[in-house]
Amino acid sequence: MSIYTKITASLPFIEVDLNLTSKQMSMFIKGLKYVIPCQRRFSRKPIEQMVNEQYQNISTIVKNCLKDHYIPTTDIRAKQAFQELKCLLSELYLKPIPRKLTIRAKREYKIVRSIQQFLHCRTDIVIRRTDKSKVFYIGKAIDFERKAEEYMLKTEAYQEITNGRSPLSDILCAVQTLLEYLVRKQALTPKQRNQISPKLNQLELGHYHGLPKPHK
Template identity: 50%
Template sequence: MNFNQKKLPHQLNIRARREQKVIRSIRKILRHRPDITVRRTDKSKVFYAGNVTIFSDKASRYMIETDAYQEISNERCILSENLRLVTMLLASLLKNRAINHEQHKKMSPKIDSLELAHLHFIPKPHKPDTPLRPIVAAIHAPATEISKFLNDLLAPIFLRVARQTTFIN
């Protein structure tokens, strides 16, 4: 306990204890309700509580309709496959002198922090039928450094071209 810390005003202390009880109560209920999922939304500081099956069905439907994602079976090691392909591509580009050693080094995957890119969903409770927003987390994927390199290379060109065609009303 920090003795130099100011005490909370009495009313705030009462409110904090009441909210702590509410949180404990919610946790207790959720422990016994595996059919309920709780997710944080991205646009507001609220939580979404919904049926796990409905949430899962919406996610599955999105994956089927877009046909842009696939569920990975446990048999294959996709991360090592992706790493091997990225490494082979960079080696080929270096060998054919399409890139130099410095560029190769900048685009090479950071082995110590690699993660497989993955898809998750965030609910949009402010919209009818609470659709899901797909989020692809790929910040530590094998091809991320290539993406960063190309972005740094192409962004100034894009901005220069876009500036000529953009107007402000």
Template identity: 45%
Template sequence: MLMKGLRYIIPCQNRINQRRSKTKSAKMQYDIISNSIKKCVGDNQTSITDQRATQAFTELEHLIYQLYKKALSNKLYRRARREYKQVKKLQKFLHSRPDIILCQIDKSSGFYIGDAQTIELKAYEYMTTTNAYKEITNGHCPLAENSQLYDKLYPKTTNKSELAHFHGLPKVHKVGIPLRPIIAGIYAPATAMSKFLNSPLAPIYLKVARKTTFIHSIDVVRQLEIYITNGHFKPTTKFITGDVKNLYIMIPRKGALEALIRRLEKHSKARHIRTLHIDTIFRMTLTVLDTNCFAYKDKYYKQIHGGAVGSAFS
């Protein structure tokens, strides 16, 4: 993979994997491909349930099952086995070398291989420069306290509760390879509440910002065509891009909360958004912001400025 580039695909690894049957592997492969296609088609306002789509997905499923039933040639099978062993050898090597980091990069399908200590230093430099995080020095993990709050708010659907953790994605497209900080909190106590708040608040934002927000690339083209039709496109028209550094952390909490209250009051009916009272939404917002705690390198931290990168509410 390292020599042949990002587009290279190791052949027939599902055939080498003996833990799954061919039928199960074929079904998993069909689900991955079909779900990706359905999302793409749906994003472009095209039906995924009409006769053509139904026929196409049926044929796709049949094709994948046939490919899995077909025996591999001896040459291809030997190649697949050889590359399978190479990958396992590489995994074993990386496991024995904690000084090497292999991770996904920001805004690309590529990966970064480098010195783990360098990335660690960049992470500490980011936290020090932004001053957005405060180390919890009492030695107590905040998960227990946050979980108690979670237990009061939600019925138990899973026993898995986990403190968020910090990691950075190297921005190899920028000078100096800075990090994009991510607070990964999929099982954090306030994650469900963060996602829940997105439901009543996102429609308000979309309504307010629709005229100046593009949904996807096709929407850009359509809006540009309207812009030209209305006679706004001139020889002096300029296209300008901008980059906000540390966007999530730069958002002032006091100003953001005041803006949120104004929007809630303007778009509420009898001080309710759907079935939620706006005071309830505001208290839930404070809970999400006040429980942005995470672990990094055997230490606990609490975010004290802005919102967590990776949070649905942020």
């Protein structure tokens, strides 16, 4: 049976010969949304450490979301909810895994590792996520360099960073200074300033990627 018999919107864009085996390609085309099962079985970390790390990741996201909507995260209900979350994670990590699922997890983990090692050695290709989606794009590195140079010369919309220093911090400082000035002049309230202030964990420079747009 061909691995290409089922074509979906999540299939990767591949513009270079990868020379993957059929098993590797079958796993690869599942894309970024696919998560191999039972990953904790292949970690050398203690279960308690994995539980704490998972809890910190989830609780931080939830707390930030609550703060964005001005919902308290330290009252009794919130503390109880976060405590129950940690208990639930502990139960899930300690729950026995069926033998059949364990065998499948080991097989898929081995395939994924082989793909990672193979792609790591392919310095001639570029792997990216396509615009506004979670679909892989794999192309030739030399094509990306050519497209970027042509686009920059044509539009003059981008500037190459040659000194290794990102101007993002300077831009952030300028925006924050302007917002503080507007608050002092009573053109904005402190609440409005907080609402429109850049979120540090979401900042990034505008950049040219030259990737296809599968959503269009």
